[in-house]
Amino acid sequence: MWESIQYVTTGLTLVTFGIAVAAWVYKSKSEAKERLIKSAPELYRADLVRRTLEFFDIEADALTKEQRFRLALEQINARKERFKTTSVVVCIIALILASISAYAIHKSASTFPDNIKPAPGPAPSAPSAP
Numbered sequence: 001m002w003e004s005i006q007y008v009t010t011g012l013t014l015v016t017f018g019i020a021v022a023a024w025v026y027k028s029k030s031e032a033k034e035r036l037i038k039s040a041p042e043l044y045r046a047d048l049v050r051r052t053l054e055f056f057d058i059e060a061d062a063l064t065k066e067q068r069f070r071l072a073l074e075q076i077n078a079r080k081e082r083f084k085t086t087s088v089v090v091c092i093i094a095l096i097l098a099s100i101s102a103y104a105i106h107k108s109a110s111t112f113p114d115n116i117k118p119a120p121g122p123a124p125s126a127p128s129a130p
Helices: 004-006 013-038 044-057 065-117
Strands: none
Touching: 013 044, 013 065, 044 065
């Protein structure tokens, strides 16, 4: 992913790259929480689930450990789905903005030769007659 930094040439691509990095970090952290809960031994799983549920602010005192575990996993999966939806929307907006930028760059590049004036210098001399 970090090899892509060489393609960041304008402010718009920098913003898009920053959004992509932030989304990647967010996704990685969500997946890490899910892996941690799934891989934790039963003794520690209840505490991890309780912390996750506190993050999501849900009253789960009356639920069994298994119900809390399933609820936490479902919430994490729902969060991943929201993330995917948001990512698709951000990518579509980025593509639209990239298209507009590419069109503007192409339009300015096609009119650029008309605006070029010769550099000042000595006037060309007339060929000498024999």
